[in-house]
Amino acid sequence: MKEKFARWDILFLQYLKRDWKKIIFWILGIGLFSGGFVPAFEEIAKGQGLIGMFETLQNPAMVSMVGPTPVETAADYTIGAMYAHEMLLFCGLFAMIMAVLHVIGHTRKEEDLGLTELVRSFQIGRQANSLAAMAEVVVINIILALFISALLIVFNVDTISFQGSFLFGASIGMAGVIGAVIGLVMAQIMPASSSATGSALGIVGLLYIARAGTDVSNVDFSMFNPLGWTYLTYPFTDNNWLPIIFALIFSVVMVILAFALEGGRDIGAGYLPEREGRENAKRSLLSVRGLFIKLNRGVTIGWLIGFGVMGAAYGSIYGDMQTFLESNEMMKQMFAQSGVSIEESFTGTIMMVMMVLVSILPIVVVNKLFAEESRQHLSQLYATKVTRGQFYWTTIGLAVIAGLIGTLLAAGGLGGTAISVMEDSAAMDISDFLAAGYNFLPSVLFFTALAALALGWAPKLGKVVYAYLGYSFILNYFDSILDLPEWFLKTAVQSWIPQMPTDSFDAPVFITITVISIVLMIVGYLGYNRRDMIEGA
Amino acid sequence: MTEIVKIKGLQKKFGKFQALSDVTFRVGAGEVVGFIGPNGAGKSTTIRALLGIIKRDAGKAEIFGKDVWKDSLEIHKRISYVPGDVALWGSLTGGEIIDLFMKLHGGGDKQKRDYLIKRFELDPKKKSKGYSKGNRQKVGLIAALSVDSDLYIFDEPTSGLDPLMEAVFQEEVEKIKEAGKSILLSSHILSEVERLADRVVIIRQGEIVESGTLDELRHLTRSAVTLATEKDVSKMETVEGVHDFMQKDNQATFSADNKYINDILMEATKLGVKKFEAVPPTLEDLFMRHYEG
Ligand SMILES: Nc1ncnc2c1ncn2[C@@H]1O[C@H](COP(=O)(O)OP(=O)(O)OP(=O)(O)O)[C@@H](O)[C@H]1O
Ligand SMILES: [Mg+2]
Numbered sequence: 001m002k003e004k005f006a007r008w009d010i011l012f013l014q015y016l017k018r019d020w021k022k023i024i025f026w027i028l029g030i031g032l033f034s035g036g037f038v039p040a041f042e043e044i045a046k047g048q049g050l051i052g053m054f055e056t057l058q059n060p061a062m063v064s065m066v067g068p069t070p071v072e073t074a075a076d077y078t079i080g081a082m083y084a085h086e087m088l089l090f091c092g093l094f095a096m097i098m099a100v101l102h103v104i105g106h107t108r109k110e111e112d113l114g115l116t117e118l119v120r121s122f123q124i125g126r127q128a129n130s131l132a133a134m135a136e137v138v139v140i141n142i143i144l145a146l147f148i149s150a151l152l153i154v155f156n157v158d159t160i161s162f163q164g165s166f167l168f169g170a171s172i173g174m175a176g177v178i179g180a181v182i183g184l185v186m187a188q189i190m191p192a193s194s195s196a197t198g199s200a201l202g203i204v205g206l207l208y209i210a211r212a213g214t215d216v217s218n219v220d221f222s223m224f225n226p227l228g229w230t231y232l233t234y235p236f237t238d239n240n241w242l243p244i245i246f247a248l249i250f251s252v253v254m255v256i257l258a259f260a261l262e263g264g265r266d267i268g269a270g271y272l273p274e275r276e277g278r279e280n281a282k283r284s285l286l287s288v289r290g291l292f293i294k295l296n297r298g299v300t301i302g303w304l305i306g307f308g309v310m311g312a313a314y315g316s317i318y319g320d321m322q323t324f325l326e327s328n329e330m331m332k333q334m335f336a337q338s339g340v341s342i343e344e345s346f347t348g349t350i351m352m353v354m355m356v357l358v359s360i361l362p363i364v365v366v367n368k369l370f371a372e373e374s375r376q377h378l379s380q381l382y383a384t385k386v387t388r389g390q391f392y393w394t395t396i397g398l399a400v401i402a403g404l405i406g407t408l409l410a411a412g413g414l415g416g417t418a419i420s421v422m423e424d425s426a427a428m429d430i431s432d433f434l435a436a437g438y439n440f441l442p443s444v445l446f447f448t449a450l451a452a453l454a455l456g457w458a459p460k461l462g463k464v465v466y467a468y469l470g471y472s473f474i475l476n477y478f479d480s481i482l483d484l485p486e487w488f489l490k491t492a493v494q495s496w497i498p499q500m501p502t503d504s505f506d507a508p509v510f511i512t513i514t515v516i517s518i519v520l521m522i523v524g525y526l527g528y529n530r531r532d533m534i535e536g537a
Numbered sequence: 538m539t540e541i542v543k544i545k546g547l548q549k550k551f552g553k554f555q556a557l558s559d560v561t562f563r564v565g566a567g568e569v570v571g572f573i574g575p576n577g578a579g580k581s582t583t584i585r586a587l588l589g590i591i592k593r594d595a596g597k598a599e600i601f602g603k604d605v606w607k608d609s610l611e612i613h614k615r616i617s618y619v620p621g622d623v624a625l626w627g628s629l630t631g632g633e634i635i636d637l638f639m640k641l642h643g644g645g646d647k648q649k650r651d652y653l654i655k656r657f658e659l660d661p662k663k664k665s666k667g668y669s670k671g672n673r674q675k676v677g678l679i680a681a682l683s684v685d686s687d688l689y690i691f692d693e694p695t696s697g698l699d700p701l702m703e704a705v706f707q708e709e710v711e712k713i714k715e716a717g718k719s720i721l722l723s724s725h726i727l728s729e730v731e732r733l734a735d736r737v738v739i740i741r742q743g744e745i746v747e748s749g750t751l752d753e754l755r756h757l758t759r760s761a762v763t764l765a766t767e768k769d770v771s772k773m774e775t776v777e778g779v780h781d782f783m784q785k786d787n788q789a790t791f792s793a794d795n796k797y798i799n800d801i802l803m804e805a806t807k808l809g810v811k812k813f814e815a816v817p818p819t820l821e822d823l824f825m826r827h828y829e830g
Contacts, residue, residue, distance in 0.1 A: 192627070277630030277664045285633060286640040295626065376624040380677055382590045383618035383690070384642040385610055532591035 080236025096179030145173030311413025411437025456527030571734030632661030
């Protein structure tokens with residue numbers, strides 16, 4: 001036993017030393033984001049702010065995004081209650097994703113790159129690396145939890161209590177640990193680091209959507225969801241430490257499982273078997289398009305299934321909306337006055353969120369071409385009669401098609417499920433849902449075009465497009481809560497597009513953004529056609 | 538002689554770093570040119586520029602009389618290339634990758650392919666993730682040799698191959714050489730170059746420092762001479778063209794400039810030659826001189 005983990009502590013210290021910049025960035029980034037918005041919330045709370053916010057967040061669309069609150073009347077809704085309600089789930093999710101990426105990056109990815117073999121040739125235990133990486137994440141999340149707690153306390157707000165602050169920080173830190181153990185387990189099961197990352201993030205996404213459903217229908221069920229164990233602690237209100245204990249038990253079990261799985265496999269191998277391959281290529285592979293489809297297939301199918309499931313999960317919430325309205329007189333009046341049905345309003349908000357996620361896929365596909373380039377997979381192909389234009393436009397074409405199908409699955413999944421659960425009370429038909437989805441097509445194209453532009457002129461910046469996507473998501477996410485200034489909001493491309501079916505279709509905006517996107521793609525092509533191919537960078 | 542490859546004053550900078558400062562050489566029709574030089578000298582960079590993978594900053598570079606950047610497509614129909622580090626898609630098998638490459642290149646020969654797979658002893662059914670370095674290299678070689686081309690560009694093609702497979706490669710290259718094709722071969726395995734190349738081009742720090750047939754180059758260097766004479770051999774030390782003179786009794790070893798070899802012999806006969814041995818420089822020696830110098 002001891003031998004397996006021999007000298008893990010040396011690796012652990014080595015990792016801390018190697019990663020210290022990333023760790024500081026990580027803790028400051030998530031920490032400031034999680035704990036630093038107290039003044040903004042004090043601002044919102046002025047006057048009737050708390051009551052207004054309480055009512056807004058009763059809306060199922062909002063509950064499915066930010067989660068529930070245990071507070072039953074607006075009068076009990078304090079700044080602390082609001083802070084936990086709006087921030088905790090999102091920040092926990094953030095911490096979780098970060099930990100997933102870090103753990104898989106330090107375990108499976110290094111293994112795939114052959115670094116583990118090197119390390120293991122020194123006197124280091126077979127499983128020392130996993131233990132060291134795991135220990136590192138735990139330490140980081142403990143520091144993160146303390147940092148957030150301290151930050152909250154420093155703001156010195158009456159309703160942000162001492163105990164609540166620690167619980168808030170602990171919930172986020174715990175979310176990180178949960179993400180790490182999910183990542184560690186997937187790193188053992190999957191055949192490669194990319195599929196481990198994909199499946200682990202997919203699980204986190206499913207947990208998020210599942211809790212959206214249970215939060216709206218019956219919040220008790222969210223208690224069975226590891227992601228639920230973050231916000232269900234209800235800091236500053238119920239101060240419930242029980243979910244933290246669940247999370248601890250869960251994490252220990254998962255770590256033991258991961259080590260058992262790792263102990264039973266070879267370096268570089270997974271548990272999903274490899275089949276024997278073909279001696280000759282199928283005809284369908286024998287072209288640039290065939291090759292690129294094959295290379296992107298696994299990831300794309302994964303994401304597409306995710307979109308369909310996401311749509312269906314959100315769609316299932318529609319059945320409970322009328323029930324919800326019956327029980328909430330004020331909301332009922334609000335919707336009656338605005339002339340928009342609760343279903344329509346929900347569709348508009350959720351569609352925006354889903355379409356941000358759908359935009360990830362085309363970016364993934366476009367960035368793949370540069371990944372292939374720098375791994376030197378294409379070296380020999382450059383010397384054939386294939387043009388750079390073929391590489392570029394095939395990729396862009398696949399990205400756009402992936403976006404179109406993704407939209408279809410997300411909007412169709414939402415609409416199909418919504419209509420079936422609403423039965424005959426349905427006020428919208430499937431075309432309304434699809435229209436609301438494809439209404440966001442220009443934003444999907446725009447993100448594709450940004451990735452294409454990067455590919456052509458500064459391929460190393462391809463990852464920055466994700467950052468911008470995340471930025472616009474956060475902006476739109478917080479817009480419904482914070483009421484951001486117009487110019488600021490407009491820096492996110494989706495903000496230009498009206499949310500159907502609540503708002504009506506805006507053809508000039510639709511066409512303008514589409515045209516801009518196409519122009520950017522062409523500009524990207526000009527760059528791609530004349531730049532040096534980068535090999536091994 | 539028609540020129541297949543013609544490079545003149547080729548330059549390339551990566552940021553501030555001048556990778557190629559002056560590369561000039563040519564490859565004639567039916568000629569095998571060995572392209573050698575120390576690590577980081579710019580061999581791969583030159584080859585990448587020739588293939589249009591990177592864009593040159595200055596100078597001329599033509600293949601088949603066409604500009605390598607502007608007319609790359611026309612050129613690529615008639616060339617084959619094997620990089621020194623063949624990277625493959627892990628999820629595809631070697632067989633699939635070879636087929637794909639042949640299709641994208643055009644003009645592939647299925648029988649030749651099967652023949653080469655046998656000769657190189659490659660298992661084409663294996664996912665390439667599981668290939669060793671040498672086996673990956675074989676995939677690249679088989680793909681490039683299965684298609685019909687007029688110019689073959691090899692950048693350290695045999696890195697990772699075992700000696701047996703290296704010999705197979707050399708035999709196959711000799712076949713295409715006999716078929717009158719041109720070959721540009723960059724390699725660190727000098728015996729390989731010595732065996733295959735008609736001419737050698739040596740590059741150092743982005744500049745061509747020497748080029749010519751092996752014989753011509755030999756002439757520029759020194760032979761290792763062992764000489765025993767009846768009279769005092771120490772007189773030889775001052776003769777022009779003699780270097781690194783070492784004496785033991787009446788026997789001396791020294792290196793001699795090949796162009797003074799006649800004068801040296803004349804001087805030696807005056808002393809009464811008992812023994813004279815001259816070993817011509819190997820490419821290795823030649824190379825060392827340029828690499829170190
Ligand atoms: N894309 C690039 N960016 C920056 N520098 C580069 C790039 N490609 C090559 N270099 C540099 O240019 C120089 C020449 O490299 P090149 O690969 O041509 O050498 P080489 O002669 O092929 O060496 P080796 O024998 O090791 O293969 C090296 O110093 C290398 O670091
Ligand atoms: Mg090289």
